[in-house]
Amino acid sequence: MTATSKLITMREAVEQYVEDGSTLAIEGFTAFICFAAAHEIIRQRKRDLVLCRLTPDLIYDQMIAAGVAAKLVFSYLGNPGVGSLHCIRRAVEKGIPRPLEIEEYSHFGMVGRYTAGAADLPFFPLRSYLGSDMPAANDRIQFVDNPYGEGQIAVVPPLKPDITFVHAQRADIHGNTHLWGLLGTQKEVAFASKKVVVVVEEIVDEDMIRRDPNRTLIPGLIVDAVVHEPYGAHPSYVQGYYDRDNDFYLKWDEWSRDQETTEAWLEEWVYALPDRAAYLDKLGRETLERLAPGRFEADPINYGRYG
Amino acid sequence: MDDTQKITPSELMIITASRALQGNRTVFVGVGLPNIACNLARRSHSPEMELVYESGVFGAQPARLPLSIGDPTLVSGATSVVSMADLFMLYLQGGLIDVALLGGAQIDRFGNLNTTVIGDYQSPRTRLPGSGGACEIAINAKRIFMIMRLSKRAFVPKLDFLTSPGHLDGGDARQRLGMPGYGPDQVITDKALFTFDNPEREMMLVELAPGETVESVQAVVGWPIRVADELREMTPPTAEELAIIREQLDPQGLYR
Numbered sequence: 001m002t003a004t005s006k007l008i009t010m011r012e013a014v015e016q017y018v019e020d021g022s023t024l025a026i027e028g029f030t031a032f033i034c035f036a037a038a039h040e041i042i043r044q045r046k047r048d049l050v051l052c053r054l055t056p057d058l059i060y061d062q063m064i065a066a067g068v069a070a071k072l073v074f075s076y077l078g079n080p081g082v083g084s085l086h087c088i089r090r091a092v093e094k095g096i097p098r099p100l101e102i103e104e105y106s107h108f109g110m111v112g113r114y115t116a117g118a119a120d121l122p123f124f125p126l127r128s129y130l131g132s133d134m135p136a137a138n139d140r141i142q143f144v145d146n147p148y149g150e151g152q153i154a155v156v157p158p159l160k161p162d163i164t165f166v167h168a169q170r171a172d173i174h175g176n177t178h179l180w181g182l183l184g185t186q187k188e189v190a191f192a193s194k195k196v197v198v199v200v201e202e203i204v205d206e207d208m209i210r211r212d213p214n215r216t217l218i219p220g221l222i223v224d225a226v227v228h229e230p231y232g233a234h235p236s237y238v239q240g241y242y243d244r245d246n247d248f249y250l251k252w253d254e255w256s257r258d259q260e261t262t263e264a265w266l267e268e269w270v271y272a273l274p275d276r277a278a279y280l281d282k283l284g285r286e287t288l289e290r291l292a293p294g295r296f297e298a299d300p301i302n303y304g305r306y307g
Numbered sequence: 308m309d310d311t312q313k314i315t316p317s318e319l320m321i322i323t324a325s326r327a328l329q330g331n332r333t334v335f336v337g338v339g340l341p342n343i344a345c346n347l348a349r350r351s352h353s354p355e356m357e358l359v360y361e362s363g364v365f366g367a368q369p370a371r372l373p374l375s376i377g378d379p380t381l382v383s384g385a386t387s388v389v390s391m392a393d394l395f396m397l398y399l400q401g402g403l404i405d406v407a408l409l410g411g412a413q414i415d416r417f418g419n420l421n422t423t424v425i426g427d428y429q430s431p432r433t434r435l436p437g438s439g440g441a442c443e444i445a446i447n448a449k450r451i452f453m454i455m456r457l458s459k460r461a462f463v464p465k466l467d468f469l470t471s472p473g474h475l476d477g478g479d480a481r482q483r484l485g486m487p488g489y490g491p492d493q494v495i496t497d498k499a500l501f502t503f504d505n506p507e508r509e510m511m512l513v514e515l516a517p518g519e520t521v522e523s524v525q526a527v528v529g530w531p532i533r534v535a536d537e538l539r540e541m542t543p544p545t546a547e548e549l550a551i552i553r554e555q556l557d558p559q560g561l562y563r
Contacts, residue, residue, distance in 0.1 A: 031379065077436045107391065128447075133428075134470065181388065244375070
């Protein structure tokens with residue numbers, strides 16, 4: 001390890017970069033959802049976070065059940081392919097374990113917010129929200145006159161999270177990050193955030209990154225820390241490394257139906273464990289083997305050698 | 308698999324939706340019923356169809372039925388995988404989507420959809436998922452098909468919340484707001500098929516499932532329904548269509 005290495009542990013990353021009241025984004029659209037970061041945030045009992053994410057998914061359902069959040073900024077509140085997010089519904093409908101403020105957009109609106117945040121634009125224009133009740137429910141969605149022609153266009157404000165955790169396949173110790181599969185908003189949220197922690201399945205040599213620069217979604221330039229956390233996205237998935245644990249998503253629908261069983265799950269799988277390695281031990285080899293995908297490889301390409 | 312097993316209303320709905328997709332090149336696919344209908348279309352009559360998912364996949368050829376629209380099987384073997392920013396900006400807003408399938412908890416007579424709340428927004432009786440990409444899809448796709456089960460709870464005279472615009476208050480309301488797409492074109496249900504093929508852009512009953520009548524459909528729709536001059540019966544599924552659903556796409560019978 002060189003002196004310039006940004007490698008730290010997840011515990012250190014959460015201690016150093018997540019403060020009570022932080023605006024936090026952990027993105028990844030179905031894929032690359034960094035549950036390892038969420039569990040460490042729950043373990044360290046952070047409070048009053050503003051959680052941003054297109055699809056709060058199980059990751060924010062768990063965090064909100066654990067009481068870390070004061071507010072949720074989102075665009076789709078469901079357990080994808082399964083049904084409701086019971087913990088978030090409990091917080092919104094009944095204030096359990098604490099009331100949750102919400103700020104709601106559509107997917108394109110959230111994508112536009114990160115894009116404007118990343119490009120330092122005052123707003124992002126998009127063809128959405130016309131005729132919808134969403135602008136009435138969220139006064140941050142506005143319409144402006146088209147300065148070059150007829151009509152109005154919807155605009156959303158930039159979103160610049162204080163901190164983001166971005167999960168990916170591999171990075172070097174400087175944070176130059178290769179990601180392939182569903183890109184989601186990983187690039188936009190990384191460029192929009194003030195601090196960036198990259199969490200990867202593998203640490204690789206800088207040389208491997210440089211042999212395939214088109215795959216570098218995030219440059220080390222904007223990365224503050226790198227965490228090596230294999231299987232850190234389970235029960236979400238990492239393309240080519242492990243499949244989505246759909247059984248877990250189905251079972252969560254039962255476990256999360258009331259606050260007591262949810263807290264029992266959090267106690268057993270988060271608070272009682274010191275770190276992700278312990279989680280994987282508890283999860284067991286069989287589950288990880290069940291989630292191993294077959295091979296479906298791209299052919300090598302030639303970038304060419306010039307000079 | 309027992310081929311003589313009775314055809315369920317859900318299967319009839321999925322197969323009707325799949326057939327309605329014929330001739331379309333690019334189809335924007337949502338979770339649940341749309342997912343299975345689109346995959347059926349590609350595996351039966353429309354192998355050239357490009358399945359587009361808001362997760363950023365263009366031209367998916369899933370080897371298994373994806374549980375979610377972000378399933379890794381959508382990536383492997385796809386035509387192209389792009390960022391969500393590119394998907395929404397270049398593919399959807401760029402006008403490349405022929406038809407999109409949407410559903411909702413509530414729909415009104417002009418095909419406006421609610422997927423946000425039942426009750427008041429600030430203190431909802433039931434908090435639903437919200438828009439996802441539905442609001443911009445409803446505005447930008449060239450045409451919209453709705454696929455949802457017919458019930459009085461869903462087919463309401465007034466939405467609790469308008470998430471995704473259909474024909475708004477009817478007629479040329481969409482054009483007046485400068486929306487690019489035609490809007491709702493068909494509503495495919497387990498009991499009947501509706502279109503909006505009239506100047507008012509009002510939902511109109513055009514086909515009935517076997518055993519249903521205008522009266523039985525009216526009984527579960529929250530407004531006086533408009534009925535087409537020529538009312539047809541929904542075409543029954545073929546053995547091949549049923550086999551694809553039962554043996555390949557939904558062997559566990561989750562959508563039966």
